[in-house]
Amino acid sequence: MDFKGLRVNGKRLQDSVEEMAEIGATPNGGMQRLALSEEDKRARDLFVRWLKALNLEIIIDDMGNIFGNRPGRAPGLSPIMSGSHMDSQPKGGRFDGVLGVMGALEVLRTLCEHDIETERSVTIVNWTNEEGSRFAPAMVGSGVWTGALDRDWAYDRTDINGRRFEDELIRISYQGSAPARKWPVHVYYEYHIEQGPILESQGKTIGAPKGILCLHWYDVYVEGEANQVGPTPMAGRHDALCASAEMILKVNELPQRMGGNMVATVGEIQNYPNSRNIIPDKVHFTVDIRSWDDGHARKAWDMVRSDFEEIAARRGCSIKIEETWRVEHSPFDVKLVQRILEIAEELGYESLHTVSGAGHDASYMSRVCPTAMIFVPSIGGRSHVEVEDTAWEDCEAGANVLLHAVLQSANEE
Numbered sequence: 001m002d003f004k005g006l007r008v009n010g011k012r013l014q015d016s017v018e019e020m021a022e023i024g025a026t027p028n029g030g031m032q033r034l035a036l037s038e039e040d041k042r043a044r045d046l047f048v049r050w051l052k053a054l055n056l057e058i059i060i061d062d063m064g065n066i067f068g069n070r071p072g073r074a075p076g077l078s079p080i081m082s083g084s085h086m087d088s089q090p091k092g093g094r095f096d097g098v099l100g101v102m103g104a105l106e107v108l109r110t111l112c113e114h115d116i117e118t119e120r121s122v123t124i125v126n127w128t129n130e131e132g133s134r135f136a137p138a139m140v141g142s143g144v145w146t147g148a149l150d151r152d153w154a155y156d157r158t159d160i161n162g163r164r165f166e167d168e169l170i171r172i173s174y175q176g177s178a179p180a181r182k183w184p185v186h187v188y189y190e191y192h193i194e195q196g197p198i199l200e201s202q203g204k205t206i207g208a209p210k211g212i213l214c215l216h217w218y219d220v221y222v223e224g225e226a227n228q229v230g231p232t233p234m235a236g237r238h239d240a241l242c243a244s245a246e247m248i249l250k251v252n253e254l255p256q257r258m259g260g261n262m263v264a265t266v267g268e269i270q271n272y273p274n275s276r277n278i279i280p281d282k283v284h285f286t287v288d289i290r291s292w293d294d295g296h297a298r299k300a301w302d303m304v305r306s307d308f309e310e311i312a313a314r315r316g317c318s319i320k321i322e323e324t325w326r327v328e329h330s331p332f333d334v335k336l337v338q339r340i341l342e343i344a345e346e347l348g349y350e351s352l353h354t355v356s357g358a359g360h361d362a363s364y365m366s367r368v369c370p371t372a373m374i375f376v377p378s379i380g381g382r383s384h385v386e387v388e389d390t391a392w393e394d395c396e397a398g399a400n401v402l403l404h405a406v407l408q409s410a411n412e413e
């Protein structure tokens with residue numbers, strides 16, 4: 001059968017994204033749907049209702065990951081999987097993650113509507129807690145499912161109010177009975193907004209990342225000596241905040257010093273006692289280093305770490321460093337990435353071979369099966385903010401690429 005002319009229903013995709021966006025909608029047009037919150041539960045309930053309407057086989061595992069399977073003609077062959085996440089950042093946007101789940105849903109609806117049978121089964125997935133903003137770290141649902149993270153360790157993560165992950169999973173009734181454990185998957189496709197400015201600035205509609213940058217997280221604790229600001233002379237102070245300020249600029253300068261493809265960021269800082277008339281004696285800040293090259297990122301860290309030690313010593317402070325989280329860079333399947341670019345061309349969309357600076361569930365998935373992602377432009381390159389936006393015609397374009405990628409993979413040996 002020739003599927004060349006087949007397209008998704010862009011209006012139906014838009015309606016689904018908009019209906020989902022009402023759950024946890026914020027006054028400024030964004031969305032707040034933290035993992036395992038009341039809003040997350042309502043979004044899941046709606047999602048499961050939509051899966052049932054398509055007569056999919058629904059599996060909910062003990063991490064709360066939700067799968068909907070549309071059987072193929074050859075039950076012995078491993079399925080195609082596609083999806084993303086429906087949780088959001090605090091005051092996040094309406095597209096991050098959700099578009100990938102709704103896009104996969106639109107693909108399944110299109111297949112059902114046209115009575116299209118595939119050789120392989122097609123499975124849609126909503127991964128639990130991709131964002132990691134309520135329960136750190138990120139990508140926990142896919143991390144446990146792929147075997148990269150331990151389930152009981154994930155269960156014991158707590159939020160800022162001390163609530164346990166597992167207790168919250170039970171509270172929203174999404175601790176399923178199936179073990180969160182990988183099964184053979186032929187191909188995983190994740191459709192997502194770009195969350196950066198490259199596609200828009202180059203006037204392209206579809207991005208096909210060759211993979212995801214490595215992600216190295218550190219926590220830095222600087223300790224000095226508190227004192228009354230008035231009577232204490234400038235000379236001989238042990239000011240933990242001034243030491244940290246110098247260190248933070250070193251992080252900012254790092255990519256330029258190192259050269260190559262790299263970004264380095266301090267995004268979080270706590271200053272103690274945080275009083276205008278006390279010299280700060282304790283500062284905690286985070287460091288996030290990302291690069292395509294793990295070795296390059298580690299070298300950069302070694303360099304900045306020795307800067308930190310020099311600065312601390314010079315300013316009479318002590319320093320403690322924790323290596324919090326490391327995810328190696330994740331190359332995607334070369335053939336699948338090429339396939340995405342070819343399909344985009346066949347459908348008449350301008351495309352770009354790129355990389356992903358953001359982490360995604362596809363990062364863990366790429367370790368257990370051939371994986372690729374499809375990006376569409378983020379307006380103004382903005383994401384994780386309420387103004388996050390993507391043009392509806394681009395949303396439709398990405399879903400059409402996903403549709404044809406799924407069809408090709410689902411009908412191959």
Ligand SMILES: [Zn+2]
Binds near residue numbers: 192360
């Ligand atoms: Zn996302």
